[in-house]
Amino acid sequence: VCVCVCVCVCERQSGVICVCVCVCVCVCVCTVRCYMCVCVCVCVCVCVSGKTELLYHLLCRCVLPVATGGLEVDVVFVDTDYSLDMLRLVNILETRSTSSPSDEAELRSCLSRLLVVHCSSSSQLLLTLHFLETSLSSRPGLALLLIDSISAFYWPDRCEGGASIAKQEEKLSKCTELLGRLLRDYRITVFATCHAIRRSYSGPPSSSSSSSSSSECDRPYLCRRWQRLVTHRLLCSRQEAANNMAATAGGSVEQRRRQVFTVNCTSSSSSSSSTTKKAYRSTSFYVTDGGVEFI
Amino acid sequence: MVVLRGGMCPGLDEDLVRGLRAVDIKTVEDLVSSDIEELAQKCSVSYKALFAIRRVLLAQHTAFPVSGADLYEELLSSTAILSTGNPSLDKVLDSGLYTGEITELSGGPGSGKSQVCFGVAVHIAYHLKQSVIFIDTTGGLTARRLLQMLQAETNNTEEQMEALQRIHIFRLFDVFSLLDCLYGLRSGRLQQASVGGGSVKAVILDSVSAVISPLLGGKQNDGMSLMIQVAGVLKTMAKDFNVAALVTNHVTRSGSGELQPGLGVSWSHIPRTRILLERVEEATAVSHSSLRSATLIKSSRQPCHIKEEFDLQWWSRSKEGSSGKRKLDETDS
Numbered sequence: 056v057c058v059c060v061c062v063c064v065c066e067r068q069s070g071v072i073c074v075c076v077c078v079c080v081c082v083c084v085c086t087v088r089c090y091m092c093v094c095v096c097v098c099v100c101v102c103v104s105g106k107t108e109l110l111y112h113l114l115c116r117c118v119l120p121v122a123t124g125g126l127e128v129d130v131v132f133v134d135t136d137y138s139l140d141m142l143r144l145v146n147i148l149e150t151r152s153t154s155s156p157s158d159e160a161e162l163r164s165c166l167s168r169l170l171v172v173h174c175s176s177s178s179q180l181l182l183t184l185h186f187l188e189t190s191l192s193s194r195p196g197l198a199l200l201l202i203d204s205i206s207a208f209y210w211p212d213r214c215e216g217g218a219s220i221a222k223q224e225e226k227l228s229k230c231t232e233l234l235g236r237l238l239r240d241y242r243i244t245v246f247a248t249c250h251a252i253r254r255s256y257s258g259p260p261s262s263s264s265s266s267s268s269s270s271e272c273d274r275p276y277l278c279r280r281w282q283r284l285v286t287h288r289l290l291c292s293r294q295e296a297a298n299n300m301a302a303t304a305g306g307s308v309e310q311r312r313r314q315v316f317t318v319n320c321t322s323s324s325s326s327s328s329s330t331t332k333k334a335y336r337s338t339s340f341y342v343t344d345g346g347v348e349f350i
Numbered sequence: 351m352v353v354l355r356g357g358m359c360p361g362l363d364e365d366l367v368r369g370l371r372a373v374d375i376k377t378v379e380d381l382v383s384s385d386i387e388e389l390a391q392k393c394s395v396s397y398k399a400l401f402a403i404r405r406v407l408l409a410q411h412t413a414f415p416v417s418g419a420d421l422y423e424e425l426l427s428s429t430a431i432l433s434t435g436n437p438s439l440d441k442v443l444d445s446g447l448y449t450g451e452i453t454e455l456s457g458g459p460g461s462g463k464s465q466v467c468f469g470v471a472v473h474i475a476y477h478l479k480q481s482v483i484f485i486d487t488t489g490g491l492t493a494r495r496l497l498q499m500l501q502a503e504t505n506n507t508e509e510q511m512e513a514l515q516r517i518h519i520f521r522l523f524d525v526f527s528l529l530d531c532l533y534g535l536r537s538g539r540l541q542q543a544s545v546g547g548g549s550v551k552a553v554i555l556d557s558v559s560a561v562i563s564p565l566l567g568g569k570q571n572d573g574m575s576l577m578i579q580v581a582g583v584l585k586t587m588a589k590d591f592n593v594a595a596l597v598t599n600h601v602t603r604s605g606s607g608e609l610q611p612g613l614g615v616s617w618s619h620i621p622r623t624r625i626l627l628e629r630v631e632e633a634t635a636v637s638h639s640s641l642r643s644a645t646l647i648k649s650s651r652q653p654c655h656i657k658e659e660f661d662l663q664w665w666s667r668s669k670e671g672s673s674g675k676r677k678l679d680e681t682d683s
Contacts, residue, residue, distance in 0.1 A: 137585045140651075142651075143650050163419045170416070175586065179413055182378070185383070185412070186408055210571060210578045210616065213574075214572055215575075
């Protein structure tokens with residue numbers, strides 16, 4: 056199992072797909088000797104924390120042609136709570152693609168690499184994942200599965216399950232099992248977003264956040280099988296405006312008003328028997344018209 | 351959770367259903383997740399038949415993937431932006447209410463949420479000539495107020511009546527009747543309401559927190575699940591019928607003392623755009639000022655914390671005297 060950290064490099068060699076999440080984390084999937092399939096969980100601390108923007112960033116990276124800095128792979132977007140804003144996505148694609156503006160054909164070809172599925176319940180999610188298995192085998196270019204969000208059915212499932220926790224978690228466990236199998240057999244990468252359900256009542260976040268201050272808002276609440284499947288957890292949060300006012304005192308008024316979002320990544324290796332968390336890194340980004348801009 | 355029944359698909363007869371139930375396969379999900387070979391042996395059915403049944407059931411119940419290009423085309427042709435009638439509010443909302451999305455207005459008591467809802471309904475019914483569905487859970491809607499707003503737009507009583515007829519009102523006070531109403535709308539009443547008056551373009555729910563917040567808290571999970579269910583129906587209705595959903599919400603104080611919208615973190619992911627309404631504190635203390643400020647707290651299109659001031663009396667200003675600018679010193683009379 057090899058994990059290498061490189062700075063914002065995305066390249067595609069034969070069978071090797073390198074997906075760069077942000078400056079700090081890059082996971083390299085090698086098919087030569089050993090391979091690691093990555094399942095990443097993106098968790099949010101507060102409501103507006105830029106996680107959908109991160110997904111758009113990933114989407115654009117994957118879907119744009121190689122000439123403009125993309126990877127030209129197919130992506131499946133499983134949308135459980137209708138949070139995909141196509142107009143915003145197209146906006147980002149148009150801003151990013153360096154070819155002539157309003158190039159309809161290129162935009163269409165980029166968008167045709169994206170498959171969107173809407174699910175309205177966890178049983179439909181399970182059935183859809185089964186159905187996607189056939190798509191995965193027929194479209195070898197499919198490399199990325201985005202799920203937004205995996206926690207959308209948490210409360211309905213909990214209510215349906217009644218008093219027994221096993222019954223409550225049953226459907227998500229089945230989905231997770233299936234996802235694990237898809238990861239192993241088809242060697243795709245999965246990114247899933249997960250909403251926070253508890254507000255953090257700690258004081259204003261300090262700029263130097265250590266791993267101990269990852270407060271109650273990031274305590275995992277989905278089923279245990281899901282926690283075991285996740286190899287990387289990205290915690291997104293929004294910094295208080297006061298902090299960046301001081302930092303960008305020399306910048307323009309518009310810069311000062313921009314929200315700064317931070318991402319903290321903890322990755323746990325699946326091969327180690329103990330669940331020691333290694334490689335805690337963090338980075339920050341702005342949201343601009345062209346999508347996410349890392350600082 | 352779809353239970354297996356005889357006749358759901360060709361090849362699935364009652365005997366087979368009984369046989370499957372004997373090996374603990376009761377739902378479509380169970381059938382799809384299990385190993386077909388094993389199952390064929392246990393139920394003594396041919397592998398081919400069972401595989402075909404599985405494929406048909408999967409095709410019937412799964413959600414179909416749509417290509418991004420097709421989705422974008424569809425969205426371009428069907429999305430509409432509905433102006434609220436007030437230019438400052440439109441600026442905060444990035445030119446208006448978008449169809450296919452949920453927009454949330456939150457504010458404390460007296461901050462003008464209901465008035466904004468009435469103004470939006472009147473604007474859509476009169477200027478845009480489209481129908482509006484107004485679900486009132488607080489009892490604050492009176493036709494007299496709507497008429498008052500319409501009388502400021504036109505003196506022609508026929509036009510007033512026409513516009514009033516385009517606003518369909520539902521009054522309900524608990525979450526189960528709300529769900530009933532929404533499901534009914536989704537399964538056909540929306541089309542019925544469109545007949546003879548322009549299609550329904552907006553569903554206004556004032557207010558969602560009045561029916562949901564009594565259910566939250568405590569150890570019961572039912573409240574959260576019902577909230578997510580309401581959100582789900584609203585969203586699918588907005589998407590499928592291309593309507594703009596506008597909901598109102600109350601506010602609470604956060605740990606650090608700031609105002610934040612109510613209904614908790616789980617609700618905060620549901621609306622696409624959120625606006626916080628507040629009274630404007632003025633130095634010249636006019637006690638019944640109709641000025642309010644709208645702050646954008648969540649948006650996928652604009653940077654947050656854009657703040658605009660607007661006048662609640664915009665929707666009932668008289669046409670003759672207005673010069674196109676907001677009258678800042680107008681007081682309630």
